[in-house]
Amino acid sequence: MLVLQxxxxxxxxxxxxxxxxxxxxALIVAMRCGGRREEPADxxxxxxxxxxxxxxxxxVPLTAAADPAQSGATIAGLLGLTYPAFEVLVIAEELPSxxxxxxxxxxxxxxxxxxxxxxxATAPIRMIxxxxxxxxxxxxxxxxGPAADALNCGVNLARFRYVCAIEPGVTFGADxxxxxxxxxxxxxxxxxxxxxxxxxGGGALQRLSSARSLMESRVVWRRLGTALGPPDAVVLWxxxxxxxxxxxxxxxxxxxxxxxARLQSATMPDDRGRVVRTADIFGHxxxxxxxxxxxxxxxxxxxxxxxxxxxxxxxxxRRLVSGYVIAAExxxxxxxxxxxxxxxxATAxGWLSWFDGLLVVAMLACRRAAISAAALLLRGAxxxxxxxxxxxRLLALAPLEFFAxxxxxxxxxxxxxxxxxxxxxxxxxxxx
Amino acid sequence: xxxxxxxxxRAGAVGAVVAWIAMSAYVLFVxxxxxxxxxxxxxxxxxxxxxTRGDAPPADRVAQLAPxxxxxxxxxxxxxxxxxxxxxxxxxxxxAHVVQQxxxxxxxxxxxxxxxxxxxxxxxxxxxxxxxxxxSRDLGLLVRALxxxxxxxxxxxxSLLxTSxxxxxxxxLVDALRTRRHQRSRIAVxxxxxxxDVAGRLRVLLTDSDPQVRRWAATLLGRYTTIPNLERDxxxxxxxxxxxxxxxxxxxxxxxxTPVAAVTAIRLLNDPIPFVRAAALRAVAGFDRExxxxxxATLLGDRDWxxxxxxxxCLERMGPGVWPVLVRLLEDHDRFVRNNAAEVFQNLGxxxxxxxxxxxxxxxxxxxxxxxRRVAAAVRLTDSLTERVGAKIGPRVRELLTTxxxxxxxxx
Numbered sequence: 111m112l113v114l115q116x117x118x119x120x121x122x123x124x125x126x127x128x129x130x131x132x133x134x135x136a137l138i139v140a141m142r143c144g145g146r147r148e149e150p151a152d153x154x155x156x157x158x159x160x161x162x163x164x165x166x167x168x169x170v171p172l173t174a175a176a177d178p179a180q181s182g183a184t185i186a187g188l189l190g191l192t193y194p195a196f197e198v199l200v201i202a203e204e205l206p207s208x209x210x211x212x213x214x215x216x217x218x219x220x221x222x223x224x225x226x227x228x229x230x231a232t233a234p235i236r237m238i239x240x241x242x243x244x245x246x247x248x249x250x251x252x253x254x255g256p257a258a259d260a261l262n263c264g265v266n267l268a269r270f271r272y273v274c275a276i277e278p279g280v281t282f283g284a285d286x287x288x289x290x291x292x293x294x295x296x297x298x299x300x301x302x303x304x305x306x307x308x309x310x311g312g313g314a315l316q317r318l319s320s321a322r323s324l325m326e327s328r329v330v331w332r333r334l335g336t337a338l339g340p341p342d343a344v345v346l347w348x349x350x351x352x353x354x355x356x357x358x359x360x361x362x363x364x365x366x367x368x369x370x371a372r373l374q375s376a377t378m379p380d381d382r383g384r385v386v387r388t389a390d391i392f393g394h395x396x397x398x399x400x401x402x403x404x405x406x407x408x409x410x411x412x413x414x415x416x417x418x419x420x421x422x423x424x425x426x427x428r429r430l431v432s433g434y435v436i437a438a439e440x441x442x443x444x445x446x447x448x449x450x451x452x453x454x455x456a457t458a459x460g461w462l463s464w465f466d467g468l469l470v471v472a473m474l475a476c477r478r479a480a481i482s483a484a485a486l487l488l489r490g491a492x493x494x495x496x497x498x499x500x501x502x503r504l505l506a507l508a509p510l511e512f513f514a515x516x517x518x519x520x521x522x523x524x525x526x527x528x529x530x531x532x533x534x535x536x537x538x539x540x541x542x
Numbered sequence: 543x544x545x546x547x548x549x550x551x552r553a554g555a556v557g558a559v560v561a562w563i564a565m566s567a568y569v570l571f572v573x574x575x576x577x578x579x580x581x582x583x584x585x586x587x588x589x590x591x592x593x594t595r596g597d598a599p600p601a602d603r604v605a606q607l608a609p610x611x612x613x614x615x616x617x618x619x620x621x622x623x624x625x626x627x628x629x630x631x632x633x634x635x636x637x638a639h640v641v642q643q644x645x646x647x648x649x650x651x652x653x654x655x656x657x658x659x660x661x662x663x664x665x666x667x668x669x670x671x672x673x674x675x676x677x678s679r680d681l682g683l684l685v686r687a688l689x690x691x692x693x694x695x696x697x698x699x700x701s702l703l704x705t706s707x708x709x710x711x712x713x714x715l716v717d718a719l720r721t722r723r724h725q726r727s728r729i730a731v732x733x734x735x736x737x738x739d740v741a742g743r744l745r746v747l748l749t750d751s752d753p754q755v756r757r758w759a760a761t762l763l764g765r766y767t768t769i770p771n772l773e774r775d776x777x778x779x780x781x782x783x784x785x786x787x788x789x790x791x792x793x794x795x796x797x798x799x800t801p802v803a804a805v806t807a808i809r810l811l812n813d814p815i816p817f818v819r820a821a822a823l824r825a826v827a828g829f830d831r832e833x834x835x836x837x838x839a840t841l842l843g844d845r846d847w848x849x850x851x852x853x854x855x856c857l858e859r860m861g862p863g864v865w866p867v868l869v870r871l872l873e874d875h876d877r878f879v880r881n882n883a884a885e886v887f888q889n890l891g892x893x894x895x896x897x898x899x900x901x902x903x904x905x906x907x908x909x910x911x912x913x914x915r916r917v918a919a920a921v922r923l924t925d926s927l928t929e930r931v932g933a934k935i936g937p938r939v940r941e942l943l944t945t946x947x948x949x950x951x952x953x954x
Contacts, residue, residue: 486569
């Protein structure tokens with residue numbers, strides 16, 4: 111009994127020391143960045159009017175689940191971008207006929223046969239429509255398939271060198287694409303993917319999670335020289351790299367995250383391609399409900415593990431990325447979980463008082479809240495920071511995140527591990 | 543267990559709570575300072591913008607502004623002065639205030655070098671303010687910035703050189719193009735928007751030993767379409783051993799619209815490199831010469847997809863007059879050629895006109911029906927066609943297509 115007690119005590123103390131070290135390091139790095147605003151050194155106006163800017167094909171996957179009004183707003187927003195050369199390809203699946211009729215009227219769509227290059231295998235296309243209202247806009251009515259299938263269809267039809275996918279419901283400024291393309295324009299030969307954030311609105315806790323993700327981009331990923339994207343992102347892909355990789359995997363939990371890892375893996379003929387994760391915010395989207403959020407957490411966890419399997423194949427990325435991702439996504443949550451479990455066990459066995467047991471949980475909640483506060487410090491340096499009243503609310507609610515989402519996050523991680531274990535190797539087989 | 547764990551837990555809990563509260567307080571403090579600073583600068587900018595005394599001496603305006611921004615830091619005022627969103631008149635007054643308050647030497651010192659990340663952004667801002675005050679000022683600071691190892695500082699210097707009215711700024715940019723220190727596409731953007739004529743210097747670079755330099759020189763010369771004999775130099779560059787140079791040369795030649803350009807572009811339609819052939823096709827598309835449709839049409843069956851796409855676009859730009867060439871291609875042995883020709887037929891509106899006219903008659907001409915059959919058999923054009931013609935004519939068109947056995951024709 112004494113041995114068990116000693117093990118529990120030692121593990122709690124060791125875990126707390128580890129978490130304290132991680133927290134202090136995160137706070138110091140965030141304070142050193144200091145929330146300083148970093149304007150682009152390039153003259154964005156010069157780039158936006160230049161004939162040397164690389165054109166982009168923007169793919170909008172549209173399903174029956176999308177809100178028609180939001181979809182319309184996203185398409186209109188895209189056509190209002192100040193980027194000098196781009197096209198918009200809406201890949202629509204299973205839309206009710208009323209929605210189709212409305213779209214045809216709204217965008218003056220005209221059915222046109224197009225002889226395109228099917229470099230990637232996808233579900234068949236039923237009809238292609240060109241907009242007579244805006245020559246840059248094309249709608250594709252295809253048979254239903256997984257999310258990756260719509261992306262691959264967009265890549266097949268894309269005429270330009272860079273391709274990105276933007277979900278309906280994302281709102282953005284007119285210069286969003288130009289900002290997102292900055293890393294690719296600086297080094298088009300080396301950058302195979304440039305990742306920007308999509309900030310999640312809605313509830314306070316989702317905003318905190320979004321802010322932490324931004325902090326991670328600014329203080330961690332920028333220094334690693336390689337990258338895995340955040341949960342909500344817009345990625346600009348170099349089309350030739352996508353084709354070389356065989357397109358997005360329909361088996362992947364997150365096709366875009368898996369592709370990022372695959373492009374940096376040793377399976378690519380030229381593994382010098384860089385995936386750049388920026389701290390730029392492409393746009394915003396509404397938050398999701400709790401059930402949807404838990405689902406997306408499970409998907410993210412599965413996708414991260416699938417991505418790690420790819421990155422392990424590359425000597426260049428293995429140590430840095432795997433080390434960080436394992437520490438942030440596996441070790442730290444496991445340590446937190448263990449401390450809570452050990453404290454509960456110790457309390458139940460009478461080795462620790464109820465008061466001290468509660469203090470352990472409160473400590474973990476405040477630890478995460480302190481990191482969230484540091485993330486908000488950095489978020490304040492970017493355009494459109496949260497207003498004062500909102501900021502105070504976010505800071506005050508930050509400790510509740512651990513209680514509100516701690517159990518859900520633990521479930522998501524376990525479910526993600528299980529899903530990843532089951533589907534292990536499927537993606538590798540598909541591409542090989 | 544109890545004493546040690548209790549001690550660690552209690553100390554840790556206090557530490558975590560203190561960290562959260564302290565960090566939150568700091569965030570609020572910083573945010574409040576940011577908001578206050580933004581408000582001060584916004585009101586100062588608004589005051590300058592609202593100033594109706596358009597002819598007031600600059601010194602008077604600076605004096606009027608000074609009390610409004612008395613508490614603002616130098617860095618903050620410099621940022622507002624260099625911000626592209628600040629109205630130009632307000633930016634001028636803010637820059638004048640910085641000079642009056644802290645002296646030109648301080649700005650020049652800020653712009654000369656940097657050590658920390660914070661210094662770096664101040665340096666970039668100082669450079670922007672200095673060159674906003676005087677666009678023709680001495681370029682020494684920009685030369686130093688251009689030579690700096692930091693990519694952000696060099697990028698800021700490049701963009702300032704692109705707007706400088708000093709003719710030597712353009713020379714510096716052309717020199718930068720020859721070195722491999724900076725991204726050449728970025729330098730090209732600045733040369734392209736520079737107010738100075740650098741055609742002479744770029745023409746010399748067409749014979750540079752570095753193919754990348756020759757390529758960018760050929761690309762940038764596309765801006766100077768009226769310079770005598772330029773097309774001769776570009777035509778020579780179109781024979782360059784480097785494919786990227788040939789591509790750039792034919793693209794620029796396409797802008798000159800001269801007979802030499804047309805001859806060169808037609809020659810490059812047979813280039814061994816696909817992207818050169820595609821660039822030659824785009825150049826031909828700009829010449830407004832239907833008589834070249836035959837040469838272009840042969841590339842509808844090119845082994846490279848992007849060349850075929852460029853050929854399609856080129857024929858579409860040539861207009862409906864190319865239909866006799868397209869009709870011949872509908873019987874080509876190559877499926878790609880047949881399909882692409884049919885698509886051009888569709889996109890030029892020829893198919894629609896043909897079918898609508900024939901659908902309107904009770905006795906469609908055999909020759910036209912035969913042509914229709916050949917166009918529509920190439921790709922599945924009929925589904926989109928019946929949808930496109932609309933509800934009024936649609937049934938008649940469908941009837942005609944059924945009569946000739948073409949309804950629901952799938953890809954060949």
